[in-house]
Amino acid sequence: MFRNRPIPALLAGTMLAGLSAPLCAQTATTPAPAESQAQPAAEATATATAPAPAAAPIIISRVDVVGSQRIEPDTVRSYIKLRPGDVYTAETGDQAIKDLFATELFADVTIREANGVVTIEVKENPVINRIIFEGNKRLKEDKILKEIRLAPRQIFTRSKVRADVARIIELYRRQGRYGATVDPQMVMLDQNRVDIVYSIHEGGKSRVQQINIIGNEKFSDGRLRHEMATKQARLTSFFSSNTTFDPDRLAYDQQKLRQFYLTEGYADFRVVSAIAELTPDKRDFIITYVVEEGDRYKYGDVKVESDLRDLKPDFAKTLLPMKKGDWYDAKQVEDTVNGLNETAGLLGYAFAEADPLFDRDPEKKEMNLTFRLAETPRVYVERININGNTITQDKVVRREFRLQEGDPFNTFQVKRSKDRIQSLGYFQEKFEIDQKPGSTPDRVILEANLEEKPTGSLSLSAGYSSLERFLINASIEQTNFRGMGQSLSASVNYSAYSKSVELGFTEPYFLDKNIALGGNIFRRDFNSFNFVSGNQRNTTYSQVQTGFGVRVGVPITEYIQLQGRYELSVDDVNLSRSFFTNGACDPLLAGRFLCDAIGTRTTSKVGYSLVYSTLDNGIRPTRGSRLVLSQDFAGLGGSVKYLKTVATADKYVNLGRGFVVNFSLQGGYIHSLEGKRFDASGNEVDPVRLIDRFYLGQPQMRGFDIRGLGPRVQRQAYLIDKDTGQYVPIPGMPGQFQVDTTRKNLLADDAIGGRAYYLGHIEMQIPLGSGVRELGIRPSVFVDIGSVFGVKKPQLINLPPGDPRLTRDILDINGNAQCTVPPAQDGGTSTLIPRPSAGCPTGTTPFTQTIPAFREVFLGDTPKPRVSVGFGVNWNSPFGPFRIDIAKALITQPGDDPQLVTFNVGTQF
Incomplete structure (x- = not known):
């Protein structure tokens, strides 16, 4: 807009020239003197043809700025090209206005010129005070703020608002909400400030209502939809995230269709078009694919041409899985290329690449195939670079490499090196060893780009047991102590009835040799108990075990390791004095099997483990096997003699797409070398001590309590009629009484373990969506099967109602019987006196x-399997690794103690 702008005037010619013709006509009829008539005509001609005088240029004398508040006038002047002394024109004024608006600092600009003074009047854009979002529930403010351009204390511009609106709508479209709208509003404040309010209507998710496929004859629509990542919105897919429309997934599905047809032999298949259309209500999408299947091909002549000296064509052809006449399969071709490349890599040709050459015969519908291996030099390892290890020393990583500098390149050894480094547990999960060209064509550089992760762990485990109530386990471990790969650990276990402390240290490469050396010291205090009545419990016996152990491990081959160990421990088993009579353990109070366990024994044992492992990762394996055979011989001194054998086998199978199945089986047997053993009453007892036997339950066997299955002795109360208060006899059996067959009113329930056991697991890890994986959640389903058995039946006790042995003397602190003296007649309290040998005095x-x-019942000693099924979830929570298992015991035996839920939690540092 221009105000008071001067406009140059143009001078028009007079009309005299136009009147010259009539004047001439008039002269013809009325002659006049020549001079008087010619002069006016000449003047008229001169006036009509003379040029107008030019307008004088406008020279700028000063440039004034009016209306600026935050922006200095000099700053405003710096944005334009108008300077004092320059010529001012309409064009330079227009350009100055454009330049000022281009800064996006001004809402309005006006330029005036008067007598060489140019006045620029500006109105500044407001400053943003706040940015407010309304109606956003699916997207949090912090996520939107990261994506938009405007922010508090910035200058408001309409272009940025429009860009932010488009960006917010794009964020919602990525979530599949194509109906989302954003209405920007501006609230004016004082001091030229504004609040920007984005009013958001999110709308529902745009789902894929229908997927149509046109042109398919060989495969049904349902079969092809199964290959796609995008799924149709149906009731059965309510929890699936793949039913929302995603343009990127549309392109991916086209590739999936092509891959499927190529694996089925349709080499000419192509997707003609893929169109996604909104439904009339603008809520959902209908996707239509138009395809051309083409003809199906078989393999024709399949050959291998190899210029590699150590890989002859005849031998390479034996590696090909396809034969002439088989249906063509593009996936099989791809796998064959990878197989040939790996074979060449095993022979030292690091950069060899099998190039498949296709010769299609449309008439015969055959695909002739030639795998070409061009000549490449054998490659040697020039250098091994290790990057990213700020804590871990280089030698810790280098000693896991199966290749050394100067060795011939071997792809298998590179892969094995990667697996061994991964198994350390010090670095990121997805770790690769990169291969880069060396200084010459026959040299390769191996580069390990590491990303260290926390190797220390602080774990806190908690559980609930119907026997021990709440259980707490705390442990601290550093598996990369001082960055040297050493392991240092300490653990404490505590519950109302068990306590333990253990310290351990392991040096994996003693004196820089491939020899692992370690040791540990420990003290374990375990208190057993029984039920006095209801839920009241009484400590029965305590076991205190103190000792130490040393261990050593040496590799025999790449996959076989021999581990040796020695342990010396002292076990002190005591029983509460309340179960003693006349200074001796009373089987009627404690049970014969507990009385037999009392005493102090020393165990000196030596053992070994033979380990075979091909696992790809020792911490979180996805494929491979592990077999372990362990034996321990006790009797190298000490007072205990036995031979214990345990074998375990694990197999991991990667099913693809994140599904990993683990098959596990283990079993053990302990054989006493002491011969027959007898108790104080001369009864033969099991030769294997109570504390040396096998036990099963939580956590080995999910779905059961701690020591919740296997041989046990229960003290069951005889039932009492709730109306009469009398013991209930068994119908038809005079003199016999009913006993409680439930666990609720047990007087005691003691697991006594077995000499043999077996345990099996089948567990499958279930992959979830990328969003859930980012949270560190890894669920799994499992089936556990196992049993422990093979113990000699102990001598049992039966005290029916009316048995005089049910009345027991209460002993003093010296173990003497007592008599009660009644209080005097004038009041007072009764007193206790020692009981004479002749009995209590008169009065x-x-x-x-x-x-x-009660009566004791022996239960659970059977090899019949117990079976439980359930699911568990591992979660890398903000407060540490968390594991919860929910398992249902499907098959149990009498006396077993099932448990539904277990969990543990910890953290890393």
């Missing part, structure tokens, strides 16, 4: 207690 009564009638 006193024996100080006794009456225990409930």
Whole structure:
């Protein structure tokens, strides 16, 4: 807009020239003197043809800025090209306005000129005070703020607002919400400030209502839809995220269709078009694919041409899985190329590449195929570079390489090196060893680009047991101590009835030799108990084990390792004095098997483990096998003699797409070398001590409590009629009484372990979507099967109602029987006196207690399997690794103690 702008005037010619013709006509009829008539005509001609005088140029004398508040006038002037002394024109004024608007600092600009003074009047854009989002529920503010351009304290511009609106809509479209709209609003504030309000209507997710396929004759629509990542929105796919429309997934599905047809032999297949259309209600999409299947091909002549000296064509052809006449399969061709490349790599040709050459015969519908291996030099390792290890020393990584500098290149050894480094657990999961050209064509550089992760762990495990109530385990471990690969650990276990402390250290390469050396010291305190009545428990025996162990491991081959160990421990088993009578353990109170366990014994044992492992990762394997045979011989000194054998086998199978199945089987047997053993009463007892036997339950066997299955002795109370208060006899069996067959009213329930056991697992890891994987959640389903058995039946006790042995003396601290002296007639309290050998004096009564009638039952000693099924979830939570298992015991045996839920939690540093 221009105001008071001068416009140059143009001078028009007079009309005298136009009147010259009539004047001439008039002269013809009325002659006039020549001079008087010619002069006016000449003047008229001169006036009509004379040029107008030119306008004087406008020279700028000063440039004034009006209306600026935050921006200095000099800054405004710097944006334009108008300077004092320059010529001012309409064009330079227009350009100045354009330049100022281009800065996006001004809402309005006006330029005036008067007598050489150019005045620029500006209105500044406001400053943003706040940015407010309304209606956003699916996208949080922090995620939107990262994507938009405007921010508080910035200058407001309409172009940025438009760009932000488009960006927000794009964010919602990525979530499949194509109906989302954004309405930007501006709230004016004082001091030229504004609040920007984005009013968002999110709308629903745009789902794929229908997938149509046109042109397919060989395969049904359903079969082809199965190959696609995008799924149709149906009730059965309610929880699937692949039913939302995604343009990127549309292109991916076209590739998936092509891959499927190529694996089925349709080499000419192509997708003619793929169109996604919104439904009339603008909510969902209908996708239509038009395809051309073409003809199906078989393999024709399949040959191998090799210029490699160590890989002859005849031998290479034996590696080909396809034969003439088989249906063509592009995936098989791709796998064959990889196989030939790996074979060449095993022979030292690092850069050899098998090039498949196709010769299509449309008439015979055959695909002739030639795999070409061009000549390349054998390659040697020039250098091994290790990058990214800031804590871990280079030698810790280098000693895991199966190749050394100067060795012939071998792809298998490179892969094995990667697996060994991965198994250390010090670096990121997806780790690769890159191969780069060396200084000459026959040299290669191996480069390990590492990304270290925390190797220390602080774990806290908690559980609930119907026997021990709450359990807590705390442990701290550093598997890369001082960056030298050493392992240092300490653990503490605590519950109301068990406590333990253990310290351990391992040096994997002792004196820089491939010899692992380690040791540990420990103290374990375990208190067993039984039920006095209801949920009241009484400690029965305590076991305190103190000792140390040393271990050594040496490799025999790349996959076989021999581990040796020695352990010396002292076990002290004591029983509460309340179970003693006359200074000796009373089987009627404690049970014969507990009385037999009392004493102090020393165990000196030596053992070995033979380990075979082809696992790709020792921490989180996805493929490979592991077999372990372990034996321990106790009797190298000490007071205990036995031979314990345990064997385990694990197999991991990668099913693809993140599914990994683990098959695990283990079993063990302990054989006593002491011969027959007898208790104090002369009864033969099991030769293997109570604390040396095998036990099963949580956590080895999910779905059961700690030591929740296997041989056990239960003290069951005789039932009492709730109306009469009398013991209930068994119908038809005079003198016999009913016993409680449930676990609720057990007087005692003691697992006594077995000499043999077996345990099997089948567990499958289930992959989830990328969003869930980013949270570190890894679910799995499993089936556990196992049993522990093979112990000699202990001598059992039966105290039916009315048995005089149910009345027991209450002993003093010295173990003597007592008598009760009644209080005097004038009041007071009764007193206790030692009981003479002749019995309580006259006027006193024996100080006794009456225990409930019970009988002991031996249960669970059977090799019949227990089976449980369930699912578990591993979660790398913000407060550490978390594991929860929910398992249902499907098959149990009498006496077993199932448990539904277990969990543990920890953290890393």
